[in-house]
Amino acid sequence: MSVIQIKKKKEISETYDLIVAGGGLAGVAAACSAAREGLKVLLIEKYGFLGGMATSALVYPFMPHTESGGVLANAGLFLELLQETNMLSGNKDLNSRYCLTEFLKIALDRMIEKYGVTVLFHSKLSDVEFRDRKVMSITVATISGNIKLSAPIFIDATGNADMCAFAGLPYQIGRDEDGLCQPMTLCFRLANIDNNRFDRKAAVALYKEFQKKGLIKNTRENILSFKFPVDNVRHFNTTRVIGYDPTDVEQLTVAEFEARKQMFEMYRFLRDNVEGCENCKLIESAPEIGIRESRRIIGYYEITADDITGTVKFKDSIARCTYAIDIHNPSGTGTIYEKIPENDYYTIPYRAMIPVDADNIIVAGRPLSSTHEAHSSFRIMPVTTCIGEAAGIAASLVKKYGCVPSDVDTKVLQNILIKNGALV
Numbered sequence: 556m557s558v559i560q561i562k563k564k565k566e567i568s569e570t571y572d573l574i575v576a577g578g579g580l581a582g583v584a585a586a587c588s589a590a591r592e593g594l595k596v597l598l599i600e601k602y603g604f605l606g607g608m609a610t611s612a613l614v615y616p617f618m619p620h621t622e623s624g625g626v627l628a629n630a631g632l633f634l635e636l637l638q639e640t641n642m643l644s645g646n647k648d649l650n651s652r653y654c655l656t657e658f659l660k661i662a663l664d665r666m667i668e669k670y671g672v673t674v675l676f677h678s679k680l681s682d683v684e685f686r687d688r689k690v691m692s693i694t695v696a697t698i699s700g701n702i703k704l705s706a707p708i709f710i711d712a713t714g715n716a717d718m719c720a721f722a723g724l725p726y727q728i729g730r731d732e733d734g735l736c737q738p739m740t741l742c743f744r745l746a747n748i749d750n751n752r753f754d755r756k757a758a759v760a761l762y763k764e765f766q767k768k769g770l771i772k773n774t775r776e777n778i779l780s781f782k783f784p785v786d787n788v789r790h791f792n793t794t795r796v797i798g799y800d801p802t803d804v805e806q807l808t809v810a811e812f813e814a815r816k817q818m819f820e821m822y823r824f825l826r827d828n829v830e831g832c833e834n835c836k837l838i839e840s841a842p843e844i845g846i847r848e849s850r851r852i853i854g855y856y857e858i859t860a861d862d863i864t865g866t867v868k869f870k871d872s873i874a875r876c877t878y879a880i881d882i883h884n885p886s887g888t889g890t891i892y893e894k895i896p897e898n899d900y901y902t903i904p905y906r907a908m909i910p911v912d913a914d915n916i917i918v919a920g921r922p923l924s925s926t927h928e929a930h931s932s933f934r935i936m937p938v939t940t941c942i943g944e945a946a947g948i949a950a951s952l953v954k955k956y957g958c959v960p961s962d963v964d965t966k967v968l969q970n971i972l973i974k975n976g977a978l979v
């Protein structure tokens with residue numbers, strides 16, 4: 556028997572202009588757009604694939620990337636990714652929002668290769684050395700041990716603002732009255748459903764009866780499911796795990812167990828009681844429970860519900876959003892859904908991406924500075940991808956002009972976004 560010991564700690568000898576933490580859609584877009592601007596970029600991701608909630612939590616489908624009348628609102632790298640995914644899966648409608656997860660993973664890999672980003676998979680940001688308003692280094696936990704990495708600028712695209720939190724920066728979490736976040740949801744897919752006989756309305760009526768009798772524990776008011784581009788398969792986004800803090804590892808663990816119980820409950824309810832589901836099989840649940848909401852940074856601007864319903868167009872806009880305020884009740888049944896006016900959009904201000912207490916972090920994706928209500932709207936995947944694209948360009952401007960992120964000239968940022976096909 557040979558015995559092997561790790562004698563020397565793993566080191567990464569390359570130096571990078573930018574380190575992006577988190578390879579979700581925001582992180583990939585940030586890394587690719589920065590690399591496109593000439594930066595040497597390292598992207599670290601805790602799993603062995605990219606996509607974040609879209610792949611690790613099987614979140615599906617993309618919410619609309621257009622205004623209600625069909626005018627495009629989210630383009631740039633998002634559109635490139637959407638079309639590449641549909642092209643790879645053989646979908647004739649390249650702009651379809653109903654994308655197959657496995658092809659999305661491949662499209663993301665291709666995007667990384669195309670723009671020349673270096674990726675470290677299976678690498679979890681675990682600590683941050685923060686001094687004089689700057690991240691000096693980060694520690695990444697890997698199979699080769701802990702690795703320390705540094706760069707002049709960082710993008711926090713972890714979805715939960717891990718980098719900001721580990722740096723000790725302040726943040727908000729949940730709704731004002733009790734700090735509760737939107738529910739977590741384990742997405743799953745059922746096969747062998749006869750869609751011709753499956754009547755969602757009838758299924759929901761029966762589900763409510765079962766709930767009343769205490770036979771169903773899930774507090775969700777109905778069954779949320781979507782058509783899927785594979786025959787006889789349906790996607791379910793219907794578990795509702797409430798009352799847990801997704802940034803507390805013990806509570807997150809309990810949430811995973813509870814979610815699987817709810818999934819099994821729903822599967823059995825459908826199989827045993829709903830027409831068209833008699834032969835259904837549970838074929839897949841997401842590798843992890845989906846987190847809708849967690850930490851929100853304290854940035855130079857806090858996006859509010861009024862900005863959304865008032866369709867505010869900010870001077871420092873870096874992306875558009877057409878989605879409603881959509882709050883799944885953090886403490887029980889019901890969903891608040893408030894649409895924005897027809898054929899309109901609001902914008903995301905660059906200032907919401909910059910933590911007020913740091914001089915070398917840009918935040919991309921869902922943890923932007925915002926209220927609980929506002930967050931429920933811009934968190935959708937087309938928008939977080941666009942926010943990521945802007946973050947990468949902003950990082951390139953920090954390098955080019957030797958400035959701090961809060962001093963980036965947003966006119967220049969907007970011009971580069973537009974030149975590259977994005978909409979601001």
Ligand SMILES: Cc1cc2nc3c(=O)[nH]c(=O)nc-3n(C[C@H](O)[C@H](O)[C@H](O)COP(=O)(O)OP(=O)(O)OC[C@H]3O[C@@H](n4cnc5c(N)ncnc54)[C@H](O)[C@@H]3O)c2cc1C
Binds near residue numbers: 601
């Ligand atoms: C249940 C549910 C349903 C939803 N429904 C829809 C929908 O129908 N349509 C829609 O468009 N949007 C929907 N959303 C919202 C959307 O999926 C997310 O808000 C969006 O994907 C967030 O993207 P992101 O890149 O900011 O973060 P994430 O997708 O969370 O990506 C973060 C990435 O960072 C990695 N990471 C995290 N921490 C670390 C760390 N410490 N070190 C290294 N890597 C790390 C993660 O593995 C992940 O790859 C839903 C969300 C949920 C949870």
